[in-house]
Amino acid sequence: GAVVSQHPSWVICKSGTSVKIECRSLDFQATTMFWYRQFPKQSLMLMATSNEGSKATYEQGVEKDKFLINHASLTLSTLTVTSAHPEDSSFYICSALMGAEKNIQYFGAGTRLSVL
Protein backbone atom coordinates (compact mmCIF):
# COMPACT_ATOMS: atom_id res chain seq x y z
CA GLY A 1 0.00 0.00 0.00
CA ALA A 2 0.89 3.65 -0.25
CA VAL A 3 2.97 5.29 2.45
CA VAL A 4 1.99 8.41 4.35
CA SER A 5 4.51 9.82 6.77
CA GLN A 6 3.40 11.96 9.70
CA HIS A 7 5.76 13.88 11.94
CA PRO A 8 6.21 14.24 14.85
CA SER A 9 4.69 11.13 16.40
CA TRP A 10 4.48 12.74 19.83
CA VAL A 11 4.83 16.31 20.97
CA ILE A 12 4.56 17.93 24.38
CA CYS A 13 4.23 21.69 24.56
CA LYS A 14 3.37 24.45 26.97
CA SER A 15 0.01 26.16 26.90
CA GLY A 16 0.01 29.13 24.55
CA THR A 17 2.60 27.81 22.12
CA SER A 18 1.98 26.69 18.54
CA VAL A 19 2.67 23.24 17.19
CA LYS A 20 3.11 22.19 13.56
CA ILE A 21 2.38 18.67 12.34
CA GLU A 22 3.54 17.52 8.91
CA CYS A 23 1.92 14.96 6.66
CA ARG A 24 3.73 13.67 3.59
CA SER A 25 2.73 11.21 0.90
CA LEU A 26 5.98 9.42 0.14
CA ASP A 27 5.28 7.45 -3.04
CA PHE A 28 2.34 9.18 -4.65
CA GLN A 29 0.97 12.63 -5.26
CA ALA A 30 -2.02 13.61 -3.21
CA THR A 31 -4.13 16.50 -4.37
CA THR A 32 -6.34 15.98 -1.35
CA MET A 33 -5.36 15.30 2.23
CA PHE A 34 -7.53 15.09 5.31
CA TRP A 35 -6.95 15.91 8.96
CA TYR A 36 -8.68 13.98 11.73
CA ARG A 37 -8.82 14.15 15.47
CA GLN A 38 -9.38 11.11 17.64
CA PHE A 39 -10.25 10.95 21.32
CA PRO A 40 -9.58 7.79 23.37
CA LYS A 41 -11.83 4.87 22.47
CA GLN A 42 -13.64 6.93 19.86
CA SER A 43 -13.69 6.92 16.10
CA LEU A 44 -11.99 9.45 13.87
CA MET A 45 -13.52 12.91 13.61
CA LEU A 46 -12.83 14.77 10.39
CA MET A 47 -11.51 18.26 11.03
CA ALA A 48 -10.77 19.54 7.54
CA THR A 49 -10.14 18.65 3.93
CA SER A 50 -6.95 20.05 2.45
CA ASN A 51 -6.63 20.60 -1.29
CA GLU A 52 -3.30 21.44 -2.90
CA GLY A 53 -3.06 25.09 -3.83
CA SER A 54 -6.34 26.15 -2.27
CA LYS A 55 -7.83 26.93 1.11
CA ALA A 56 -8.82 24.07 3.34
CA THR A 57 -12.45 23.20 3.94
CA TYR A 58 -13.23 22.93 7.62
CA GLU A 59 -15.95 20.83 9.20
CA GLN A 60 -18.62 22.52 11.25
CA GLY A 61 -17.42 23.43 14.70
CA VAL A 62 -13.71 23.38 13.84
CA GLU A 63 -12.00 26.75 14.35
CA LYS A 64 -10.06 27.60 11.21
CA ASP A 65 -7.99 30.22 13.03
CA LYS A 66 -7.07 27.70 15.67
CA PHE A 67 -6.15 24.87 13.30
CA LEU A 68 -4.23 26.30 10.36
CA ILE A 69 -3.84 24.00 7.37
CA ASN A 70 -1.45 24.52 4.50
CA HIS A 71 -1.20 22.23 1.48
CA ALA A 72 1.57 23.85 -0.50
CA SER A 73 2.63 20.85 -2.59
CA LEU A 74 1.25 17.58 -3.90
CA THR A 75 3.09 15.64 -1.21
CA LEU A 76 2.92 17.84 1.88
CA SER A 77 0.18 19.20 4.10
CA THR A 78 0.73 20.80 7.48
CA LEU A 79 -1.56 21.36 10.45
CA THR A 80 -0.59 24.08 12.90
CA VAL A 81 -2.34 24.18 16.25
CA THR A 82 -2.06 27.82 17.27
CA SER A 83 -1.94 28.96 20.89
CA ALA A 84 -2.49 25.43 22.08
CA HIS A 85 -4.38 24.78 25.30
CA PRO A 86 -4.82 21.60 27.35
CA GLU A 87 -8.20 20.92 25.72
CA ASP A 88 -6.38 20.64 22.38
CA SER A 89 -4.53 17.59 23.67
CA SER A 90 -5.55 14.72 21.41
CA PHE A 91 -4.42 12.28 18.73
CA TYR A 92 -4.23 13.95 15.31
CA ILE A 93 -4.13 11.83 12.17
CA CYS A 94 -3.72 12.82 8.56
CA SER A 95 -4.63 10.89 5.46
CA ALA A 96 -3.88 11.28 1.78
CA LEU A 97 -6.28 10.45 -1.02
CA MET A 98 -4.77 8.14 -3.58
CA GLY A 99 -6.58 8.29 -6.85
CA ALA A 100 -9.80 10.25 -6.83
CA GLU A 101 -11.54 7.55 -8.83
CA LYS A 102 -10.97 4.94 -6.18
CA ASN A 103 -11.29 7.20 -3.18
CA ILE A 104 -8.78 5.29 -1.10
CA GLN A 105 -7.40 7.18 1.86
CA TYR A 106 -4.08 6.13 3.34
CA PHE A 107 -3.35 7.26 6.87
CA GLY A 108 -0.31 8.52 8.68
CA ALA A 109 0.75 7.01 12.00
CA GLY A 110 -0.75 9.89 13.95
CA THR A 111 0.59 12.58 16.26
CA ARG A 112 -0.08 12.55 19.96
CA LEU A 113 -0.27 16.13 21.23
CA SER A 114 -0.04 16.83 24.94
CA VAL A 115 -0.46 20.45 26.03
CA LEU A 116 0.65 21.21 29.56
Next chain:
Amino acid sequence: QKEVEQDPGPLSVPEGAIVSLNCTYSNSAFQYFMWYRQYSRKGPELLMYTYSSGNKEDGRFTAQVDKSSKYISLFIRDSQPSDSATYLCAMSEGAQKLVFGQGTRLTINP
Protein backbone atom coordinates in the same frame (compact mmCIF):
# COMPACT_ATOMS: atom_id res chain seq x y z
CA GLN B 1 -29.64 7.64 13.86
CA LYS B 2 -26.00 7.59 12.81
CA GLU B 3 -25.19 7.31 9.15
CA VAL B 4 -22.98 4.27 9.83
CA GLU B 5 -23.61 1.91 12.73
CA GLN B 6 -20.96 -0.44 14.08
CA ASP B 7 -21.07 -2.46 17.26
CA PRO B 8 -18.22 -1.11 19.39
CA GLY B 9 -17.78 -4.40 21.20
CA PRO B 10 -15.50 -5.24 22.85
CA LEU B 11 -15.33 -8.61 21.13
CA SER B 12 -13.12 -11.36 22.57
CA VAL B 13 -12.56 -14.71 20.84
CA PRO B 14 -10.07 -17.58 21.14
CA GLU B 15 -7.19 -17.93 18.74
CA GLY B 16 -8.15 -19.76 15.56
CA ALA B 17 -11.79 -18.66 15.65
CA ILE B 18 -13.60 -17.08 12.74
CA VAL B 19 -14.41 -13.45 13.47
CA SER B 20 -17.32 -11.61 11.92
CA LEU B 21 -17.45 -7.82 12.04
CA ASN B 22 -20.37 -5.87 10.63
CA CYS B 23 -21.61 -2.40 9.81
CA THR B 24 -24.95 -1.11 8.64
CA TYR B 25 -25.54 2.19 6.92
CA SER B 26 -28.41 4.37 5.83
CA ASN B 27 -27.04 6.33 2.85
CA SER B 28 -27.84 4.42 -0.35
CA ALA B 29 -25.41 6.65 -2.27
CA PHE B 30 -22.36 5.05 -0.67
CA GLN B 31 -20.28 3.29 -3.34
CA TYR B 32 -16.88 2.78 -1.72
CA PHE B 33 -16.48 0.54 1.29
CA MET B 34 -13.36 0.03 3.35
CA TRP B 35 -12.16 -1.77 6.43
CA TYR B 36 -9.30 -0.33 8.43
CA ARG B 37 -7.37 -1.87 11.30
CA GLN B 38 -6.05 0.41 14.01
CA TYR B 39 -3.62 -0.58 16.71
CA SER B 40 -3.46 1.46 19.88
CA ARG B 41 -1.88 4.89 19.34
CA LYS B 42 -1.36 4.25 15.61
CA GLY B 43 -3.04 5.47 12.46
CA PRO B 44 -5.60 3.26 10.67
CA GLU B 45 -4.21 0.72 8.21
CA LEU B 46 -6.23 -0.15 5.13
CA LEU B 47 -7.22 -3.84 5.14
CA MET B 48 -9.88 -4.21 2.48
CA TYR B 49 -11.42 -2.03 -0.19
CA THR B 50 -14.57 -2.81 -2.15
CA TYR B 51 -16.36 -0.81 -4.79
CA SER B 52 -20.12 -1.36 -4.93
CA SER B 53 -21.52 -4.79 -4.01
CA GLY B 54 -19.78 -8.13 -3.87
CA ASN B 55 -17.14 -10.12 -2.06
CA LYS B 56 -13.42 -9.67 -1.89
CA GLU B 57 -10.87 -12.02 -0.38
CA ASP B 58 -7.30 -11.36 0.68
CA GLY B 59 -5.59 -14.11 2.61
CA ARG B 60 -7.45 -14.68 5.86
CA PHE B 61 -9.69 -11.68 5.31
CA THR B 62 -12.96 -11.55 3.36
CA ALA B 63 -15.04 -8.44 2.86
CA GLN B 64 -18.68 -8.57 1.79
CA VAL B 65 -20.92 -5.74 0.67
CA ASP B 66 -24.68 -6.13 0.35
CA LYS B 67 -26.01 -2.82 -0.94
CA SER B 68 -29.59 -4.05 -1.05
CA SER B 69 -29.48 -4.57 2.71
CA LYS B 70 -27.06 -1.69 3.37
CA TYR B 71 -24.83 -4.10 5.25
CA ILE B 72 -21.11 -4.81 5.06
CA SER B 73 -19.05 -7.48 6.77
CA LEU B 74 -15.45 -8.42 7.40
CA PHE B 75 -14.55 -12.01 8.16
CA ILE B 76 -11.24 -13.04 9.67
CA ARG B 77 -10.36 -16.72 9.42
CA ASP B 78 -7.86 -18.50 11.65
CA SER B 79 -7.65 -15.45 13.89
CA GLN B 80 -4.29 -14.68 15.50
CA PRO B 81 -3.37 -12.68 18.62
CA SER B 82 -1.75 -10.15 16.27
CA ASP B 83 -5.22 -9.47 14.86
CA SER B 84 -6.16 -7.87 18.18
CA ALA B 85 -6.96 -4.26 17.31
CA THR B 86 -9.82 -1.90 16.63
CA TYR B 87 -11.52 -2.44 13.28
CA LEU B 88 -13.15 0.50 11.58
CA CYS B 89 -15.56 0.31 8.70
CA ALA B 90 -15.63 3.36 6.44
CA MET B 91 -17.56 4.33 3.36
CA SER B 92 -18.08 7.18 0.96
CA GLU B 93 -20.09 8.33 -2.04
CA GLY B 94 -17.04 9.19 -4.10
CA ALA B 95 -13.89 11.26 -3.84
CA GLN B 96 -15.23 12.80 -0.70
CA LYS B 97 -14.88 12.44 3.00
CA LEU B 98 -15.17 9.02 4.56
CA VAL B 99 -17.88 8.23 7.06
CA PHE B 100 -16.57 5.94 9.76
CA GLY B 101 -18.26 3.49 12.05
CA GLN B 102 -17.52 3.70 15.76
CA GLY B 103 -14.96 0.90 15.53
CA THR B 104 -15.04 -2.59 17.07
CA ARG B 105 -12.39 -3.50 19.62
CA LEU B 106 -11.29 -7.07 18.98
CA THR B 107 -9.15 -9.25 21.23
CA ILE B 108 -7.86 -12.65 20.14
CA ASN B 109 -6.94 -14.76 23.15
CA PRO B 110 -4.04 -17.23 22.79
